[in-house]
Every structure is written in C-alpha cells, then in structure tokens.
Amino acid sequence: MRPEDRATARRNLDRRLNELKYSEALTRPPRGWIRAIREALGMTTAQLGKRLGVVQSRVTAIEQAEARHTLTLASLEKAAHALDCRLVYALVPRKPLEELVEDRARLKAGKRLESTRHSMALEAQGVAEADEQEQLKRMVQRILDKAGSELWEDGE
Template sequence: MLRDQRAQSRRRLDQRFSRHGNLSELAPPTQGWIRTLRDALGMTSGDLARRMGVHQSRVPAIERGEREQTIKIDTLARAADAMNCDLVYVLVPRTGLDEMVADQALRRAIKHLRNVTAHSRLEDQEVTPDELEAQIADLAAEFRQRRDLWRTAHDNRR
C-alpha cells in the first residue's frame, strides 16, 4: 500500500510541476533578485533597510548573500516581504520523479549484477547477454519497490 502511495505522490508532484512550465528557467538575475527588484522599484538600500528593520549597511551584505547563495531563507523572505513580494521556495526536479526512481533502480541493479557476474565468471557460470538483460530488468523492478533504493554501500556499513 505504501509503495502505491509513493508512486501516486510522485505522479501528483510531476503533474504539479508540469503545470508551471520549466521553472528552472527562472534562474536568478546576475545581481540577484533582491537588487534587481529593488532597482526596478526605484527603492534605495536605505528604503529597503527601513522596511526590513535593519541598518542600511546590512543591505549590501544581504544582496551579496543572495548572490553567493549563503543567505538564510528567513532573511530572503523578509526582503521579499519588504518589497511586497512573495518568496516562492521550490526544488525543481531535473527529470520526472518516476524517471528518477527508475534510473536509480537501474543503476543499483547494474552495480549489483556486476558483482554477481564477476563471481559467476570465476566459477565458469557466465550468463548470456539476453539473460543478463532480463536479470537487470527484474532486479531493477525489485529495487524500485525497496525502501533502501537511495542507500549507498557506504550507508550500509554503519
């Protein structure tokens, strides 16, 4: 049941992302969103500082923090609010979520079967390419359902 819920959740999220187009195209401007919007609004750093309740000398540091991706989310939200904007925080998957799960399962299956195949060769029990392909597909389907899909060999040593 939980597996079905995860798959449904992935599909709902994929649909939600697809309704908004390519969100990754909204990369921040070179100067950052704060500076770009502040300039477009004709707002000085002093104006923004007053509206945020900080000293004027903090504004360049806040803008630099955004450009360098070291700004705290709450500070970014306060700057957005001070400019009558909403902060929209989203992680945009590079591919569909189902595709990510399938790719990870395939990688895990291939890695696992490489080890098995190496041992089989040592024991003169090689499999044909067709058999290997079928084994990879079966194992990938199994891995897709496992809770430890994203766990690495390093994680298992703990």
C-alpha cells in the same frame, strides 16, 4: 510511506515541477532578486532599510549575501515582504523523480548482478546477453516494487 504511495507522490511532484524545469523566469538575476526588484521599483537601499527596520548598510549587506548565495531563507522572506512580494521556494529536479528512482534501482540491480556474473564466469556458466538483460529488468522492477530509503544506501 508505502512504495505505491511514494510512486504516486513522485508522479504528482513531477507534474507540478515539470513546468518549473524549463522556466527561465525563475533563474535568479546575477545580482539577486532583492536588488533587481528594488531597483525596478525605483526604491533606494535606505527606503528598503526603513521598510525592513534596518540601516541602509544592512540592506547592501543583504543584497550582497543573496548574490553570494549566503542569505538565509528567513532574511530573503523578510525582504520579499518588505518589497510586497511573495517568496517562492522550490527544488527543481534535473530530470523526473520517477526517472531518478529508476536509474538508482538500475544501478543497484546492476551491482548485484555483477557479483553473480563474476561468480558464474569463474565456473564457466556464463549467461546469454538477452537472458541477462531480462534478469536485470526483473530485478529493477523488484527493487522498485519495494523501494524505500534503502534504495539510497551506498553499501551496494
């Protein structure tokens, strides 16, 4: 994917995910969604088991696995279907994707400039803070303009 297409994809995802970022509605109940919905519907574990085609003790195990974060998405989707629900799955970034990429580019640029700064200081050729900041800004932009998977390499 070209860098400009990646940037467009990030902006589109940021717009879609922004609403979810602050939504408490998607916070999983302490004992899990399956149990919360089953109980709210007034359904027993035996009744849900019949809808899932499993024994009652398996429903209890499924609910416990969800509460422990060990339930597979496939099992969660089957339970959702048995409860006449739709499984919604999303990764919600803690900050906008565009900001994550810019932060990473700034970190990489800072590391690159640090080695140059060190060499120049050894040769008594220090650079003014304003010039250094401008250089950092230009380097960050260059990294962003060609950013690909190398942005996430830890070698620098």
